[in-house]
Amino acid sequence: MEFFQRFAIPHPSPAIYASMVAIALVSIGIVVGLTYFKKWGYLWREWLTTVDHKKIGIMYLLSAILMLFRGGADAIMMRAQLATPEAKLLDAQHYNEIFTTHGVVMIIFMAMPFIFAFMNLIVPLQIGARDVAFPRLNALSFWLFFFGAMLFNISFVVGGSPDAGWTSYFPLAGNDFSTSVGTNYYMIAIQISGIGSLMTGINMITTILKMRAPGMKLMQMPMFTWSAFIANVIIVFAFPVLTVALIMGTTDRLFGTNFFTTGNGGMDMLWANFFWVWGHPEVYILILPAFGLYSEIISTFSSRNLYGYKSMVASMVIISLLSFLVWTHHFFTMGQGALTNSIFSITTMAISVPTGVKIFNWLFTMWKGKIRFTVPMLYSIGFIPLFVIGGVTGVMLAMSAADYQYHNTMFLVAHFHNAIIPGVVFAMLAGLTYYWPKFFGFMLNEKIGKSTFWLLSIGFVLAFFPMYITGLDGQARRMYTYSEATGFGPLNMVSFFGAGLMALGFVTIVWNIYYSFKNSPRDIGSDPWDARSLEWATHTPVPVYNFARMPQVNSSEAFWDSKKKGHQLFKGEYQEIHMPNNSGVPFVMSAIFFVAGFSFVFALWVPAVIALIGIFICMGLRSFELDHGYHIHVEEIEETEKKLGGAK
Amino acid sequence: MKELFPAKQVMGFVFSLVLTVVALLVYFTDMSFTVGMTVLLVTAFVQAFLQLVVFMHAGESKDGRSIYTTIFYGAIIAIVTVFGSLLILIWDM
Numbered sequence: 001m002e003f004f005q006r007f008a009i010p011h012p013s014p015a016i017y018a019s020m021v022a023i024a025l026v027s028i029g030i031v032v033g034l035t036y037f038k039k040w041g042y043l044w045r046e047w048l049t050t051v052d053h054k055k056i057g058i059m060y061l062l063s064a065i066l067m068l069f070r071g072g073a074d075a076i077m078m079r080a081q082l083a084t085p086e087a088k089l090l091d092a093q094h095y096n097e098i099f100t101t102h103g104v105v106m107i108i109f110m111a112m113p114f115i116f117a118f119m120n121l122i123v124p125l126q127i128g129a130r131d132v133a134f135p136r137l138n139a140l141s142f143w144l145f146f147f148g149a150m151l152f153n154i155s156f157v158v159g160g161s162p163d164a165g166w167t168s169y170f171p172l173a174g175n176d177f178s179t180s181v182g183t184n185y186y187m188i189a190i191q192i193s194g195i196g197s198l199m200t201g202i203n204m205i206t207t208i209l210k211m212r213a214p215g216m217k218l219m220q221m222p223m224f225t226w227s228a229f230i231a232n233v234i235i236v237f238a239f240p241v242l243t244v245a246l247i248m249g250t251t252d253r254l255f256g257t258n259f260f261t262t263g264n265g266g267m268d269m270l271w272a273n274f275f276w277v278w279g280h281p282e283v284y285i286l287i288l289p290a291f292g293l294y295s296e297i298i299s300t301f302s303s304r305n306l307y308g309y310k311s312m313v314a315s316m317v318i319i320s321l322l323s324f325l326v327w328t329h330h331f332f333t334m335g336q337g338a339l340t341n342s343i344f345s346i347t348t349m350a351i352s353v354p355t356g357v358k359i360f361n362w363l364f365t366m367w368k369g370k371i372r373f374t375v376p377m378l379y380s381i382g383f384i385p386l387f388v389i390g391g392v393t394g395v396m397l398a399m400s401a402a403d404y405q406y407h408n409t410m411f412l413v414a415h416f417h418n419a420i421i422p423g424v425v426f427a428m429l430a431g432l433t434y435y436w437p438k439f440f441g442f443m444l445n446e447k448i449g450k451s452t453f454w455l456l457s458i459g460f461v462l463a464f465f466p467m468y469i470t471g472l473d474g475q476a477r478r479m480y481t482y483s484e485a486t487g488f489g490p491l492n493m494v495s496f497f498g499a500g501l502m503a504l505g506f507v508t509i510v511w512n513i514y515y516s517f518k519n520s521p522r523d524i525g526s527d528p529w530d531a532r533s534l535e536w537a538t539h540t541p542v543p544v545y546n547f548a549r550m551p552q553v554n555s556s557e558a559f560w561d562s563k564k565k566g567h568q569l570f571k572g573e574y575q576e577i578h579m580p581n582n583s584g585v586p587f588v589m590s591a592i593f594f595v596a597g598f599s600f601v602f603a604l605w606v607p608a609v610i611a612l613i614g615i616f617i618c619m620g621l622r623s624f625e626l627d628h629g630y631h632i633h634v635e636e637i638e639e640t641e642k643k644l645g646g647a648k
Numbered sequence: 649m650k651e652l653f654p655a656k657q658v659m660g661f662v663f664s665l666v667l668t669v670v671a672l673l674v675y676f677t678d679m680s681f682t683v684g685m686t687v688l689l690v691t692a693f694v695q696a697f698l699q700l701v702v703f704m705h706a707g708e709s710k711d712g713r714s715i716y717t718t719i720f721y722g723a724i725i726a727i728v729t730v731f732g733s734l735l736i737l738i739w740d741m
Contacts, residue, residue: 209714237721237725241729267737269737270733270737273733273736273737277732277733321721321724324725324729325728325732328732334736335741336736336740336741337740339740340736340740
């Protein structure tokens with residue numbers, strides 16, 4: 001019995017017991033459902049073992065939406081607790097756990113898979129490739145992310161959630177102050193999914209550099225592909241820092257090392273330093289692909305080519321370098337001297353310049369364009385003013401002297417939500433609506449989509465703009481309650497109301513998907529938006545080999561040229577297509593990673609060692625496996641093409 | 649026969665062993681901290697470069713220059729990170 005006590009929740013509440021029951025019921029429901037409908041084989045063959053970039057993209061998408069709702073539930077609970085002074089909905093410990101998991105889930109397990117979803121779905125199609133460079137590695141990336149996310153998410157029913165903030169600063173996150181296994185979950189779950197992200201980075205860079213269609217030069221790639229390329233370069237250089245910091249944190253907690261302790265030569269501030277060396281580039285990893293999506297959408301719905309293509313690329317390259325030069329602005333108040341703070345203030349202000357260039361490029365793209373106000377375009381237009389406010393408050397925070405006033409207040413919370421929600425979340429929803437027909441074969445309902453946009457925008461303004469004011473008035477972040485005398489009550493109530501509107505907005509997305517699935521017409525052709533780049537040149541739904549013949553490219557808008565200027569995109573006869581085989585190894589190996597991670601969290605050494613051996617066996621098997629893939633024959637291609645409506 | 653013998657790799661292997669022995673001397677002989685550290689740093693970087701060029705075939709592919717661009721970019725970021733951290737946590741604390 002003593003053995004099992006470690007799995008108990010240190011700080012339980014009825015809500016957590018209810019979640020346990022709910023999780024058990026849903027799991028049983030899934031197993032029973034799969035067995036009843038005899039779908040186990042289908043699930044294994046078509047999804048769990050797939051190496052197809054489109055299916056992996058869809059799985060990323062589903063996971064991201066799932067995590068969006070989990071993180072959203074956390075957010076609603078926080079806003080409800082703060083809606084009135086001295087509320088008793090959550091106690092301090094629960095509030096700590098909830099703001100920690102909200103941050104981690106939203107950044108690592110919602111925003112990251114969302115951008116990976118679009119990279120997987122779009123990049124190979126935009127450059128005219130049949131798949132990514134390393135399809136099986138891609139599957140491994142996804143499953144590592146997925147099992148990392150699952151490991152993190154079971155923390156609140158097994159052993160207790162992390163409670164040291166999503167930044168997990170030491171010494172608070174050390175063994176002295178965080179005694180539950182929560183922070184172990186943080187260290188190990190992020191580590192596992194971080195390995196997956198690093199692999200995706202390598203995979204995507206190789207894909208973009210090596211697998212472009214004949215004739216496509218680097219400066220002719222569509223803007224989303226450029227943004228994905230730069231984001232992945234940042235991933236490859238930033239994630240190793242996180243990996244190392246997490247390993248050091250793990251050994252501090254599990255093996256008694258002294259990297260981040262306050263005694264024995266350890267330095268707790270080193271964690272904050274490392275965390276933000278990764279953390280600031282991470283912001284740009286998320287925002288650049290979002291910018292890429294906006295570029296595609298704005299140019300499509302303005303019926304104009306993207307203004308300032310070269311300056312767009314140049315600004316992203318500059319951002320990729322500058323993003324590594326600004327990390328100290330996250331801890332101006334840590335105690336370093338004025339010289340250091342001044343240097344990082346200046347670099348921080350400098351990074352807003354290339355971002356400003358991009359804003360003007362989008363405005364000039366729309367200038368004199370024939371704008372169609374579709375749902376993706378609404379998000380993009382709404383993004384510009386809202387994001388500029390986020391950017392301007394960012395420059396306010398960048399002034400290190402003034403930052404002493406703003407630091408750790410709700411002003412900061414308002415600022416970064418103001419940058420991330422219109423910047424990343426709106427882009428993801430715009431991209432979801434824009435690319436939905438390509439992958440699912442029907443359009444999402446425009447009317448419901450527009451109400452979603454308005455609910456989210458108004459909800460966002462009401463939820464976060466009051467925080468600027470309460471922050472300047474002195475409301476600190478991460479405080480679970482406040483007294484009535486502070487006068488923060490009414491504005492926090494407005495915030496709660498705004499959060500409710502946003503929640504309603506997210507519910508309408510689910511309703512929209514259901515409604516459109518039932519009612520939308522299916523004969524939409526392959527190019528429903530009258531778009532400009534290559535991903536729309538193939539059929540809907542996209543056949544497994546993407547393009548029957550390789551597209552010939554000689555501009556950044558080859559598909560538009562083929563529609564309007566008589567450019568011939570596809571030439572020659574069909575040829576045999578070489579495709580990669582499916583494999584169950586990535587799934588199995590990631591599942592073993594989950595077991596290893598869980599064992600490490602609870603310091604169960606025997607299963608941990610066994611699982612690690614299992615991981616090495618999987619890697620060894622791959623090394624000795626001969627797998628040449630398979631070929632799709634010309635007759636099969638002709639048949640598929642005929643069924644899908646003939647090649648263009 | 650001559651072109652089949654991997655002379656470059658064998659030389660590289662011998663040289664990397666020499667570098668390892670030199671690095672080990674720091675431990676087995678009595679040097680000042682500065683000298684020892686200098687020897688270690690120099691041998692480490694030469695060793696890494698040797699492995700990269702001789703055994704990982706850097707620069708032998710068609711776009712051989714791209715790998716040096718990447719290393720240059722990586723080196724800049726590493727230098728910024730290391731010296732930035734030193735500035736923040738030690739020199740200006």
